Amino acid sequence: MRAPTLAILGAALAALVPLVMPAPAIAAQTNYTLDPLHTSVYFGASHFDRTTVRGRFGKIDGRIIYDPATGAGSLDFTVDTGSVDTGNRTLDGVLRSDQFLDVQNNPYARYRANHFVVEGGKLVAVDGDFTLRGVTQPLRLEADRFSCGQTVLFGVHHDVCGGDFHATIRRSAYGLTRFLPDVSDNVTLRIAVEASPGQP
Template sequence: MRLRCVAWLLATLGGTGGGAAGAAPVSYTVDPTHTTVYFAASHFDRTTVRGRFGKIDGRIIYDPATGAGGIDFTVDTASVDTGNRSLDGVLRSAQFFDAANSPVARLRADRFVVENGKLVAVEGELTLLSTTRPLRLEADRFSCGEISLFGIRRKVCGGDFHATVTRSAFGMTRFLPEVGDNVTLQISVEAMPSDSVAP
């Protein structure tokens, strides 16, 4: 069942857009087939454990005229996938993501950091295991425009982002320090205007 999220209120963005007259923020709905959260953590400081979350839902509000924006994403923690079923079971358990009691991780942000007309970061907060901490996503690239696929044209916003999260800050301390405390996140997101997405 697809997770639901709350679209960012346009009024929330009013103070971040520089007051441009006629600004028209657009709501974009995440395309789950082209959006993934990847993670990596060191294992005994020799190798790296990597995985992904396959079920993501969310909204992006973006005003290309001002660079103002906001996001509200939810991630189904039970959708964790490392390619190792035994490890996936451990990660879903109370030792790590506790998917039975904390089925959703949530990323919300109301500040797009723009420099020289280019999005360089998104600042907000991550909620995981009932704990909320600040999070800054560095933008590797981000753009909006029209694409054509199999002769179908559509508007799309998308980009790649990265961040580092300290898992112990969320109370996730199992197997420290053998399994690293710092977890690298790589987020690839693609979204379409909400009015073009079927309910």
């Protein structure tokens, strides 16, 4: 075989290499399902500027799409407003009434976000929209901590992402004006989220 022929054959093989070599792996976003046993939403509001009234919501459902490699993702979760629990049945009844959460007409609050704020390789905040009593307002959740990794429970390995977040909302922006200003307009939210890979 002549040298020119060998050169042509070599060039042809070189051109084929990118077609037959496996492509590098592309980081893929993963669907995570919230673990209701380790996900909670707590709230607090000042009462006559002396004490803080606190409570929680016990029923939360949602999905997270997240790529730990890039920090990109989105989330969508709902809170059953009827599950409000302050430890005081009378107060819970008032909060469920049309004076506040209006559970009968607005059984769910919803938070949707598609912008995860990453700094120095760490998730520091999530920007999204919060809907309460049919009113939607932008809301940023600040991350106190967030990480992904494996946990071992009863000898079984689980992939888990989770963290603690906080935010402050003005309840009057959602039409909750009853008892202002004796009960403060600002309501603090503290949210603990834990999720594992699940179905889309």
